[in-house]
Amino acid sequence: MLSLLVFVLCVLYAQATSFYLEDAKLPLKDVVNKYGYPLEVHTIITPDGYILGTHRIKHGRKSNTTNKNPILLGHGMGATSESFLALGKISLPYYLADHGYDVWIMNARGNFFSRNHTHLNPDNDRQFWNFRLDEICLIDLPANIDYISNVTKEKALFYVGHSQGTTAFFMLTSAKPEYNKKFKLAISMGPSVFLRFNEVITGLLPYGAPALSLVESFNFLELCTDMIRESIREYCSTPMFETVCLQSFNFLSDAEFPNDKNLLFWILRTIPSGLSIYQLKQYVQFTTSGFRYYDYGIQGNLKHYNAPYPPEYNIQNSKAPSALFYSDRDWITSPESVRLLGESLSNVIMYRVPFANFTHFDFIIHPDDVRLVYRPMVRLMEKYK
Numbered sequence: 001m002l003s004l005l006v007f008v009l010c011v012l013y014a015q016a017t018s019f020y021l022e023d024a025k026l027p028l029k030d031v032v033n034k035y036g037y038p039l040e041v042h043t044i045i046t047p048d049g050y051i052l053g054t055h056r057i058k059h060g061r062k063s064n065t066t067n068k069n070p071i072l073l074g075h076g077m078g079a080t081s082e083s084f085l086a087l088g089k090i091s092l093p094y095y096l097a098d099h100g101y102d103v104w105i106m107n108a109r110g111n112f113f114s115r116n117h118t119h120l121n122p123d124n125d126r127q128f129w130n131f132r133l134d135e136i137c138l139i140d141l142p143a144n145i146d147y148i149s150n151v152t153k154e155k156a157l158f159y160v161g162h163s164q165g166t167t168a169f170f171m172l173t174s175a176k177p178e179y180n181k182k183f184k185l186a187i188s189m190g191p192s193v194f195l196r197f198n199e200v201i202t203g204l205l206p207y208g209a210p211a212l213s214l215v216e217s218f219n220f221l222e223l224c225t226d227m228i229r230e231s232i233r234e235y236c237s238t239p240m241f242e243t244v245c246l247q248s249f250n251f252l253s254d255a256e257f258p259n260d261k262n263l264l265f266w267i268l269r270t271i272p273s274g275l276s277i278y279q280l281k282q283y284v285q286f287t288t289s290g291f292r293y294y295d296y297g298i299q300g301n302l303k304h305y306n307a308p309y310p311p312e313y314n315i316q317n318s319k320a321p322s323a324l325f326y327s328d329r330d331w332i333t334s335p336e337s338v339r340l341l342g343e344s345l346s347n348v349i350m351y352r353v354p355f356a357n358f359t360h361f362d363f364i365i366h367p368d369d370v371r372l373v374y375r376p377m378v379r380l381m382e383k384y385k
C-alpha cells in the first residue's frame with residue numbers, strides 16, 4: 001500500500017517538474033540573452049556590510065554600445081529584480097533598453113540576490129534580518145545611486161519604483177534632501193507613502209500587528225522565503241491542481257492568469273523572495289501613524305530616536321521631479337492615497353492609468369502595459385533628459 005502511494009507521488013512529482021515552463025527554468029542571464037539583451041551583475045557593498053546584487057542591461061537588441069541615460073528600477077516588497085521581467089519580451093527593462101536607457105535594477109537587502117553580508121550569515125545570524133524599510137530606503141537605494149553614478153559618470157539618473165520601490169525614493173529624498181539633485185525624474189508606480197485602504201483591508205489591519213508580533217516571538221525574522229515559494233510552485237505544478245492554482249491568482253490582476261502560465265511561473269520563481277518581518281510591520285505602522293521611521297515602542301524609540309515617537313519623514317523635502325502613476329482599482333495604494341501624496345509635493349505630475357480594472361500588480365504583469373504604462377512613461381522621460 002505504502003509503495004503504491006510512493007509510486008503515485010513519484011509519478012505526480014515527475015509530471016510536476018516537467019511542467020515548469022521554459023523561462024522559469026532558465027538562469028537569469030540565459031533568459032535575458034535569449035531575448036537578445038546583455039546582462040551584467042554588479043556587487044555593491046553597503047556601509048553596514050550587506051552585499052547587494054544589482055543587474056544591468058546596458059543596451060538594447062539593436063545596439064552594441066552602452067546607452068547614455070542611466071535608469072534605476074526599484075522593486076516591490078518581497079519581489080526581486082527578476083519580477084520586472086514577468087512579461088517576457090515586452091517587459092519594462094527591455095523596453096527601456098531599446099529606447100536608449102542604460103537599465104540598472106536593484107535588489108533590496110534580504111532578497112534572493114542580496115542575501116549575503118560581509119560578516120553576518122543570513123541562515124544563522126538573526127542580526128542579518130534586523131532591518132526595516134528605513135535601511136532599504138536610506139542605505140540600499142543611495143548605495144545603488146552612488147555606485148551607478150561612479151560607473152557611468154552621470155550626476156543624475158532616472159528612477160522607476162514599484163510599490164516599496166516608490167517608498168524608497170520618497171524616504172530618501174525626504175531624509176537626505178541632498179539626493180534630490182541625483183534624480184532627473186522619479187516615476188512611482190503605485191506610490192506607497194500614505195496608505196488609505198478599502199474597508200476589507202482596513203478591517204483586517206488591527207490583526208496585522210499582533211499577528212506579526214506572534215511570528216516575531218517565534219524567532220522568525222525572515223519571512224516568506226524559499227519554502228513558501230517552493231510549496232506554492234509544487235502545488236501549482238501538479239496537473240490536478242493546475243486550474244485551481246491559476247484561478248486563485250486572478251485577484252492579483254485584471255489579466256487572466258489561466259491564459260498565461262508563463263507569467264504565473266515566472267512570478268512564482270521570483271515572489272515571495274526574502275524579506276524581514278520588520279519591513280511588513282513598518283507598512284502596517286504607516287496605516288495608523290503615517291509616513292514615519294520604524295516604531296520600536298516607547299522604550300525603543302527613546303533609545304533609537306531620543307523621543308517617545310518615531311520622527312516623521314518630511315515629504316516636503318522631496319523636491320526632485322516626480323510622476324505618480326496610479327490606477328482606480330489599486331486596492332493597496334488607492335487613488336485617494338495618491339491624491340494626498342500629490343498634494344504634498346511641489347514638483348509632481350499625476351498619471352492615471354486609463355484602464356478601469358488596473359491593479360497594483362498590473363504595473364508589472366498586465367499584458368497591455370506597453371500601451372498603458374511604459375510608452376507614456378518613456379514619452380514623459382524624454383522631456384527630462
Ligand SMILES: *[C@@H]1O[C@H](CO)[C@@H](O)[C@H](O)[C@H]1NC(C)=O
Pocket residue numbers: 061062063064
Ligand atoms: C555588434 O558588433 C559585432 C562585432 O563587432 C558586429 O558583427 C555586429 O554587426 C554589431 N551589431 C550591431 C547591431 O551593431
Ligand SMILES: *[C@@H]1O[C@H](CO)[C@@H](O)[C@H](O)[C@H]1NC(C)=O
Pocket residue numbers: 051116117118119
Ligand atoms: C557571501 O559573501 C562572502 C564574502 O563576505 C563570500 O565569501 C561568499 O561566497 C558569499 N556567499 C554567497 C552565497 O554568495
Ligand SMILES: *[C@@H]1O[C@H](CO)[C@@H](O)[C@H](O)[C@H]1NC(C)=O
Pocket residue numbers: 146147150151
Ligand atoms: C568609484 O570607482 C573607482 C574606480 O572604478 C573605485 O576605485 C572607487 O572605490 C569607486 N567609488 C565608489 C564610491 O564606489
Ligand SMILES: *[C@@H]1O[C@H](CO)[C@@H](O)[C@H](O)[C@H]1NC(C)=O
Pocket residue numbers: 356357
Ligand atoms: C472590469 O471588471 C469587471 C468585473 O470584474 C468586468 O465586469 C468588466 O468587464 C471589466 N472591465 C473591463 C474594461 O475589462
